Amino acid sequence: MNKKNQQPERRNFLVQAASMLGVAVCSTALSSMLASCDYDITRPTDIANQPGIDIDLNVETSLQTVGGSIRKTYGSFNGGRNIVIIRTSETEFLVVTAVCTHQGCDINLPQSPGANLVCPCHGAQFSSATGDVLQGPASTPLRKYPWRLDSARNVLVLNPGVGSTNPEQPTAEIKIDISKEPLLQSPGGAGKLNVAPYNDSRDIIIVRRANNTFLVATAVCAHQGCDVGLPKSPGANLVCPCHGAQYSSTDGTWQPSPQTASDLRTFDSSFDTGTNILTILM
Ligand code: FES
Ligand code: FES
Incomplete structure (x- = not known):
């Protein structure tokens, strides 16, 4: 196969x-x-058809410290909708869609490091560590995307090697x-x-x-x-x-x-x- x-x-x-x-x-x-x-x-396939996306951490200053976060679109990635990236530790990130799983509003970034991701429409809250639902009306976690930290280049790669031989993806x-x-x-x-x-x-x-x-x-x-x-x-x-x-x-x-x-x-x-x-x- x-x-x-x-x-x-x-x-x-x-x-x-x-x-x-x-x-x-x-x-x-x-x-x-x-x-x-x-x-x-x-x-x-919507992931697999996308090439990897490089996010230069030298440029994205908000992601240089633990707890920092950004909300952005990257072309057609995630259907053209925003994604949220949160630096959860020196070497770990949470990369999720910003699209609320209740009725599709864009969730807000955490107001402070570690605070929840809150949807402004009906108040759903998601963990900024895992994307899991912490408060309804949403009942499904935010969709996560794979990533890899290229430490040598200080680049966060979204969608690295999906469909490739990288067993981590x-x-x-x-x-x-x-x-x-x-x-x-x-x-x-x-x-x-x-x-x-x-x-x-x-x-x-x-x-x-x-x-x-x-x-x-x-x-x-x-x-x-x-x-x-x-x-x-x-x-x-x-x-x-x-x-x-x-x-x-x-x-x-x-x-x-x-x-x-x-x-x-x-x-x-x-x-x-x-x-x-x-x-x-x-
Ligand atoms: S769309 Fe997010 S809580 Fe309703
Ligand atoms: S194989 Fe040794 S403890 Fe599991």
Whole structure:
């Protein structure tokens, strides 16, 4: 499969993956595996068709300090609408659409470092760290865009290498109908899913949090690559059976335990409570 040319399509993904790989990955025999064998995988073509955009941090003085932010358009990027860029640490940024997910007004920049993004139309508020909804009437997080910091040039690159070989950037959106997943109906529920060839054909772990968001993380232990287990009870850690490494089932971060000190790799996701669809960027 050429991921670069992959177009949006409906597919029985795991069955196709199974035939491609010669393994039976679409199984409900394992109680920990999610039931989904049929869901949408879409290459985010509106992202993929866009070349990378360089934002020179030597010029954008507002982004030179942590907490700084800008709101701008970049040609046809984001449908020609504004995006918001916030420097959340020396090396981290939040890049989101400025288009409110309620009825499409432009959200305002945070009034001070760390303050919420507020929509002037009906008062929705979003986290300036994650883009998640903190106050309605919006119910869906702001759409995030991938970025990469080119420290050598002091340039923030939007959309770097989408569809390329850079494994850190999303090449697909995976949509899962949560109403068909009994394991994910209540907070603390968790399951595994194989979305080969994504995540190097290894399982991912999906955990439902209390606030209608989900942790989506690789099941591959950051120590030596064993499959990490699901939480034994809601809120319990994810534990690796090989040498005991433990990770938070809330955010995938490493918890004091033997081996490793690295977090699980996580994937951005958003959940639409209206349609019950979980969208994962891979
Ligand atoms: S359009 Fe943003 S809160 Fe309504
Ligand atoms: S491989 Fe997971 S703790 Fe060693």
